[in-house]
Amino acid sequence: MSEFDRGTALTRHVEEAGRYDGELGAGWQIGGGVNGGLLLAFAARALSLESGRHPHPLTISGHYLSASRPGPATVRTDVVRRGRSLTTGTAVLSQDGEERLRVLASYGDLGALDGEVHTSAQPPLMPPPEQCIGVEHAPKEMIAEAALLARFDLRLDPATVGWALGQPSKEGRIQGWFRFADGRQPDPLALLLVADALPPVTFDLGMPGWAPTIELTVHVRAVPAPGWLRVVHATRNLAGGYFEEDAEIWDEDGRLVAQSRQLARAPR
C-alpha cells in the first residue's frame, strides 16, 4: 500500500452510520500541523465511500478550523442529496472531539463524462524534471519543518525558486513537477493533496513563514494520466493580511486535471 493510501486509510465504524476512523501520520506534517491537502483528501475519501456511483470529488471546499496533529482522527459524513449525476455531502474531520476541518463537496463520476474539451488554458512552460530543482536542494530548516517533502518527488522550476536564495521574484508564482516518491500514480483523490503540496506562493513575494489555509476549494476536472504532474501556484492579490493562492494541475497528457483556489493568511 502506498504512503498516500496508508495516510488516508479509513475504517468504517461498525455502529455509527457515515463515520470513518483513521490515523493522521507524522510523515505528513508541515510547520507543526498536518498538511491541509492531506486533510482534505482524508475527509474526501470518507465522502467518496458514501457517494456510491459518484466516487470523484468534482468540487470540494474545506474550511480549516484548528491545527491538526498526528494521531487518530474521525470523519463524520452526511450525504445531503443523491442526484442523477452528482452526490452532495458534508464531512467533519475531528480529533479528540475538536473539529479540524469542515468540508462541503459535490461528487460525480469523471469516467462517465463525455470527452469534449474546449480549453484555452495552456500548460506551464518549464524545463524537464531533470533540469528542475529537487527537494534534496531545499534549505535544511525547510525540510526539518516539512516532513511531507520526503514523500514527494517535487522538482521546482529554477525560474521560480529565487526565494530559496534570498532573491524572490515578487511575481507570486511557484511551479514545478510533482509525483509521489514511492511511485504511486495520481488519481482524483491525490490531486486534492497536490493542490496544496508546493511551498506557499508568498515565499516568492519575499515573505517566508507559515501561511495557514482558511479555505481550500478544488475542482477536479479529469482523471489524471499516470506519470508526472505539472503544478502552478500563483497569487495576484495579497491584501489586509490575506491572499488567494490559485493552483492548476496538468497531467502528462497535457490535460488540465484540477484547478484550485485557497484563501490563506499572509505570513506575519
Next chain:
Amino acid sequence: MSEFDRGTALTRHVEEAGRYDGELGAGWQIGGGVNGGLLLAFAARALSLESGRHPHPLTISGHYLSASRPGPATVRTDVVRRGRSLTTGTAVLSQDGEERLRVLASYGDLGALDGEVHTSAQPPLMPPPEQCIGVEHAPKEMIAEAALLARFDLRLDPATVGWALGQPSKEGRIQGWFRFADGRQPDPLALLLVADALPPVTFDLGMPGWAPTIELTVHVRAVPAPGWLRVVHATRNLAGGYFEEDAEIWDEDGRLVAQSRQLARAPR
C-alpha cells in the same frame, strides 16, 4: 428599502434558534429559477446575522441542489466555530422542506483588516459606462428570460458582446460595468450577487442556453467603494460537460474587492 435589501430581507424565527424566513422575489428570476447569486446573498445574510462581530463573508461556498422558485424560503444556520478573527458556519436554504442551497462560509470583519495591499492584478481595460452596451439593447427573448436584468444597470464592454450578434469571440470572456438600477450602493453582501450577475461566459464560446451553477465560491477581499463596479467573467476550461467561471470585481477606487469561481454545467 432597496430592491436588493428587500430581496434578501429576513425575519428571525421566534422559537427556532438560527432560523430565518424570507421571500424569494419574482424579480430575481433567470431562466425559470431564482438567480444563484441572489440565493447565496440570501443565505449569507442569515449567517451574517449569526456571526456577531464578524459580519462579512470572507470566503463562502454554495452548492446548488435544486431549482429555487419565487415564494417563501427558509434559511437554517449553524455556527461551527467562533474564533478571534473568523466565524465559520453553515446554512441550508430550503423551500417547502426541499433543500435548494447548502452553504459553508467563514466570516470576518473586513473593516478591521490592515490596509496593506500588494497586488499584481490589474483592473480590466474597458470603455467608460456611457460607451458600453446597456441592458436595453439585449435581445427581447433574453430580457423575458431574465427578470433580474431590470434591477441592474449593467453595461457590457462592446468588445465582449459579439455573441449577442451571433459573433461570439470564442475567448470565453464577458466584462462590463455594474450598479444597481435603484442606486443602492455595493457592499460585501451585494458582491455575492454581482459575482453571478453577468450572462454565462459560455455565450462568448458560442454556446447560448442555460448554464446551471453546481457550486459558487466567492472571496470578498475588501469593502467596495460607492459607485460603479467593474466585473470580469472568464473561463479557460470547458471539458466533459462542465466549465469553471471565474469572476473578478473591482470597485471605483480600482481595488479588487472580490474574486469568485463557479463550477457550472455547460449548456447542452
